[in-house]
Amino acid sequence: MNGGQTQASSHRPLRFADYSILRVKAQAMDIIERILAGDVRSTARLLRDIDDHIPSTHDILKRLYPHTGKAYIIGFTGSPGVGKSTLVDQIALRYREKDMTVGILAVDPTSPFTGGAILGDRIRMQRHFLDGGVFIRSVATRGHFGGLTKSTNDMVNVLDAMGKDVILIETVGVGQDEVEIVNTAHTTVMITIPGMGDEVQAMKAGIMEIGNIFVVNKADREGSRKTVRELRNLVELGLRRRDTDGWEPPIIETEAMKGRGVEELHQAIEKHRQYLLGNERGQFDEHLQKRARSQLIEALREEAVKILLQRLEARGLSLDKLVQAVVQKQADPYSLVQDVLDKELR
Amino acid sequence: MREERRLRILIAKPGLDGHDRGARVIARAFRDAGFEVVYTGCHQTPEQIVSTAIQEDVDMIGLSILSGAHTYSFPRIMELLQENRAADITVVGGGIFPLEDIPWLKDVGIKELFEPGAKLQDIIDWVKGNVQPREAMVA
Numbered sequence: 232m233n234g235g236q237t238q239a240s241s242h243r244p245l246r247f248a249d250y251s252i253l254r255v256k257a258q259a260m261d262i263i264e265r266i267l268a269g270d271v272r273s274t275a276r277l278l279r280d281i282d283d284h285i286p287s288t289h290d291i292l293k294r295l296y297p298h299t300g301k302a303y304i305i306g307f308t309g310s311p312g313v314g315k316s317t318l319v320d321q322i323a324l325r326y327r328e329k330d331m332t333v334g335i336l337a338v339d340p341t342s343p344f345t346g347g348a349i350l351g352d353r354i355r356m357q358r359h360f361l362d363g364g365v366f367i368r369s370v371a372t373r374g375h376f377g378g379l380t381k382s383t384n385d386m387v388n389v390l391d392a393m394g395k396d397v398i399l400i401e402t403v404g405v406g407q408d409e410v411e412i413v414n415t416a417h418t419t420v421m422i423t424i425p426g427m428g429d430e431v432q433a434m435k436a437g438i439m440e441i442g443n444i445f446v447v448n449k450a451d452r453e454g455s456r457k458t459v460r461e462l463r464n465l466v467e468l469g470l471r472r473r474d475t476d477g478w479e480p481p482i483i484e485t486e487a488m489k490g491r492g493v494e495e496l497h498q499a500i501e502k503h504r505q506y507l508l509g510n511e512r513g514q515f516d517e518h519l520q521k522r523a524r525s526q527l528i529e530a531l532r533e534e535a536v537k538i539l540l541q542r543l544e545a546r547g548l549s550l551d552k553l554v555q556a557v558v559q560k561q562a563d564p565y566s567l568v569q570d571v572l573d574k575e576l577r
Numbered sequence: 578m579r580e581e582r583r584l585r586i587l588i589a590k591p592g593l594d595g596h597d598r599g600a601r602v603i604a605r606a607f608r609d610a611g612f613e614v615v616y617t618g619c620h621q622t623p624e625q626i627v628s629t630a631i632q633e634d635v636d637m638i639g640l641s642i643l644s645g646a647h648t649y650s651f652p653r654i655m656e657l658l659q660e661n662r663a664a665d666i667t668v669v670g671g672g673i674f675p676l677e678d679i680p681w682l683k684d685v686g687i688k689e690l691f692e693p694g695a696k697l698q699d700i701i702d703w704v705k706g707n708v709q710p711r712e713a714m715v716a
């Protein structure tokens with residue numbers, strides 16, 4: 232190992248601490264090699280450590296990062312019960328038929344009361360359990376809002392580095408405003424079902440704006456055509472307003488359980504991918520920038536808060552003390568923040 | 578910031594019988610105990626269960642069985658865990674099985690067996706006392 236030689240040739244003798252650092256480095260390199268080789272067990276373990284914010288994962292993620300950027304990332308979002316898992320299962324099958332490898336991240340909610348979670352998206356994906364070309368990971372939101380988890384972007388990078396051609400992300404069942412997926416996925420599929428509300432619901436800002444492709448699943452149900460019509464109105468109004476960027480979001484009726492409409496959806500995804508890649512206006516680059524930006528800000532925020540809290544702690548001001556001061560009205564949160572920033576950042 | 582390591586548990590139902598009420602009740606109880614529970618539904622083969630356990634990096638597999646299929650599936654699951662270098666995952670069973678099977682099931686590596694009438698709280702306490710979230714790969 233390189234690090235080892237540098238250390239050994241330096242002028243002072245090695246101390247115990249050096250050996251443990253070297254051991255950690257050797258372990259990290261070993262893990263990186265195994266992940267790049269596509270090893271399932273190491274990948275699974277790394278994803279857990281990332282989810283738990285184990286500090287050593289930073290170093291591993293740094294070294295994996297140069298190996299990312301090859302996978303195509305597709306997001307599936309929509310309210311609970313619209314059929315996200317079933318559609319993910321079907322689309323995964325389509326990519327497998329073309330011999331492409333698939334990574335799946337399926338998000339389910341964490342209980343705000345106990346911190347526990349039931350991760351049940353796999354129930355719809357059983358046919359892929361024994362396929363070495365598919366890696367499925369269930370992730371709990373752990374209090375994160377926005378449809379994904381704090382760790383999703385890092386997990387995507389790991390699956391990308393391990394060589395998955397396509398990564399399918401299933402968001403938690405969303406309501407009206409969980410739009411994080413657009414910053415992560417290249418193509419976002421927004422799924423709804425007939426009878427989810429009147430036209431005003433579709434007019435509202437937020438989740439209904441983010442689809443590159445719309446799916447009306449369970450299209451055998453009454454009212455499917457009406458839902459499609461309403462979505463079409465919405466899409467067309469949006470296009471006129473946005474000074475068309477050249478992509479008209481298709482609206483596809485599916486019955487995911489039976490596989491109806493899935494081929495059409497798959498083709499639409501591929502068409503959007505071609506559109507992004509061949510786009511003169513550079514929308515693929517735009518997307519890369521958007522994703523890098525949101526990852527960067529997220530990481531900065533987390534590190535900055537950590538450092539600030541450590542410095543406060545060093546001055547004998549724990550977060551708990553500040554909280555108490557606010558609760559007891561000895562201070563207000565606005566002046567406290569100002570005060571902390573004035574003292575710590577100047 | 579380092580978060581508290583959470584216990585991850587797979588609840589699976591091997592074999593052909595489709596009565597998963599028990600599995601669901603235990604999954605729900607584990608959720609309420611603060612565990613992250615991966616639930617995969619019925620009709621799982623030992624191969625599917627072990628593959629899921631590895632991909633999901635769980636600390637424990639809870640097998641629900643009513644049909645008698647434990648005589649094949651339990652030892653097979655232990656065998657597969659060995660083959661895949663995943664023998665560190667704790668395996669427990671719950672449901673209906675002849676009492677005389679318990680000793681040999683424990684011999685093949687099933688850590689504990691919970692029979693009908695076992696109290697949810699007792700099961701949760703057993704898990705908390707006997708299964709720890711695994712260590713990070715690199716501390």
